């Protein structure tokens with residue numbers, strides 16, 4: 001049986017990576033095979049494109065070209081990591097996926113939504129997430145959290161954008177959660193880490209009953 005495909009989405013500094021890792025650990029503890037991964041990246045080819053995108057060297061090409069590059073990275077990631085994992089029955093937990101392109105390049109970057117939808121159709125096809133958590137934090141607070149996390153290191157391509165951009169991102173993610181309420185679960189990520197993790201686990205239990213999933217001792221991924 002195909003594994004479950006769960007994604008985490010939201011703006012900068014919303015805690016996606018922490019909660020993706022926490023969920024993966026809880027699933028593994030039940031004996032479920034889990035592939036924990038992230039975008040952009042998650043496969044050899046996609047990691048190369050990640051560097052091009054996050055260093056900012058592709059920024060002069062414009063948001064449409066960036067959307068195409070994110071889609072190219074996703075294509076490699078799907079073909080060499082996500083689809084093979086799902087096929088062998090592992091659950092894939094992914095920190096960001098196609099919704100990030102819809103919101104960062106589409107809503108905030110003003111790329112025509114038909115272009116974004118076409119890329120998604122070509123690249124993602126039927127491999128859509130079964131469940132998506134949208135972690136929501138007010139833009140100002142999220143930017144502050146991202147800056148604290150970074151410490152003295154420099155901000156990347158998207159962290160460098162102004163508050164207005166981050167507010168657009170937040171609105172975009174809230175709109176997405178409302179428009180795809182079946183797939184998306186909106187989480188108030190200003191709550192404590194334990195509380196957020198508990199909300200996430202409850203949603204996974206309700207939908208997929210992981211305690212009764214077939215045991216697959218094949219844990220790969222970071």
Ligand code: TYD
Pocket residue numbers: 011012013016017038039040054070095096097098099100101102104105156158159
């Ligand atoms: P990353 O360092 O992984 O940060 P985060 O913890 O915020 O996920 O950087 C990924 C950056 O790339 C982030 O700023 C969001 C952006 N991004 C897009 O703009 N479009 C996309 O399709 C994806 C996957 C990410």
